[in-house]
Amino acid sequence: MNRRPTRRHLLPLGILAFFTLAQFALGQGQIILGLVCIAPLTAATIVSRRATAAYGGAALAVALLLGLHEDQYRPDTLPSMLVRLAAVVACSLLAMGTVALRLRREALLTRLSAEAAESRAAVELAESLQRALLTDPPPVPGLQIAVRYLPAVKNAQVGGDWYDAFPLPDGATMLVIGDVAGHDVAAAATMAQARGxxxxxxxxxxxGSGDVSPAAVLRALDGALGRLELDSLVTGVTATASPSPGSAGALLRWSNAGHPAPVHVTAAGRAELLDRPAELLLGISPAAPRTDHELVLAPGDTLVLYTDGLIERRDAALDAGTAWLVEQLGRLADQPLEQLCDALVAGMSGRLDDDVAVLAVRVNG
Structure with a gap:
């Protein structure tokens, strides 16, 4: 049995009893009966509205009876006694106002706590979903693939950035980097749907030739997002890497939907931004034209796909961040692929304003 509600009444009851007994103990002429108003004021801080009203009534009744005991209703003492009784009534009304404010605040705190718990549960679910989706890349003959993901600290560990790599029926490997607008659970949920x-x-x-066209994939994805009524803007690059006919390298085909351009790094250390005419991001017009671009990657060449969190700086223009990335990749060209990715994101964790996703691919030499 929970005795806590009963214990809450001990203090206001004790106050009533104390001042009643004190009045009797001190004898007539020691008028302390007005102090019984402390009981409803105390009750207002720990018990219900109805109980507080009961303590207010009890305090008034005790004051009336003590007034009779002290013979305070004579013509010469009646005005003072009425002032005392009025003070008890005023305190009781103040106690009712106090308990109303307290209960309202407690209800607000309860609601906020429930909402916070629901929000934490949603964020934890989104985190689990994101971790499940942002998996390690598959092993691909002839290619090395490395990935990194860093969440923005201020956005509760979830967002809309993602990477993906998976084999295609024609023997090529599909490479994807994407970014759903927003940095919350809704963006993470849309990301999961777009990825799937x-x-x-x-x-x-x-x-028509039997292979997979990155542009056709983006075009179909744009239409699907509209039919699914996913009211979000999405940027992304889709690419395929397949063995290059007649060479030891790989044929890269890619299409860009409003996303930061990939960077191509040669084995000799020359970094180049694969900047082609900009095409519309997804979620605006499913009929927007999409173009495939091609590049032969030689043995030792590296392709880096990334989201804008890697190049955005609060105190610098986006072009400056892009120039930094190209310069860094030129310096890191001779590093093993995993170390190259580590160097790119080094020092970013804990100070990001946006998520960062990186997908790097190197053709085996």
Missing amino acids: VLRGIALTVPS
């Missing part, structure tokens, strides 16, 4: 839909499209929508 893109995978399904890439595995089922080959071009």
Whole structure:
């Protein structure tokens, strides 16, 4: 049995009893009966509205009876006695106002706590979903693939950035980097849907030649997002890497939907931004034109796909961040791929304003 509610009444009851007994103990002429108003004021801080009203009534009744005991209703003492009784009534009304404010505040705190718990649960679910989706890349003959993901600290560890790499039926490898607008649970949920839909499209929508067109995948994804009524803007790069006919390298085909341009780094250390005419991001017009671009990657060459959190700086223009990235990749060209990725994101954790996703691919030499 929970005795806590009963214990809450001990203090206001004790106050009433104390001042009543004190009045009797001190004898007539020691008028302390007005102090019984402390009982409802105390009750207002620990018990319910109804109980506080009961203590207010009890305090008034005790004051009336003590007034009779002290013979305070004579013509010469009646005015003073009425002032005391009025003070008890005023204190009781103040106690009722106090308990109303307290209960309202407690209800607000309870609601906020419940909402916070729901929010934490949603964030934890989104984190679990994101971790499940941002998996290690598959082993691919002839290629090395490395990935990194850093969440923005201020956005509760979830966001809309993602990377993906998976084999295609024609023997090529699909490479994806994407970013859903927003930095919350909703963005993470949209990211999960976009990633799943893109995978399904890439595995089922080959071009006329039988291979997979990155532009066609983006076009179909744009239409699917509209039909699914996912009211979000998405940027992304889709690419395929496949053995290059007649060479030891790999044929890269890519299409860019409003996303930061990939960087190509040669084995000799020359870094180049694969900056092609900009095409519309996803979520605006499913009929927007999409273009495939091609590049042969030689043995030892590296391709780096990334989200804008890697190059955004609060105190610098985006072009400056892009120039920094190209310079860094030129210096890091001779590093093992995993170390190259570590160097790119070194020092960023704990101070990010945006998520960072990196997908790096190197052709085996």
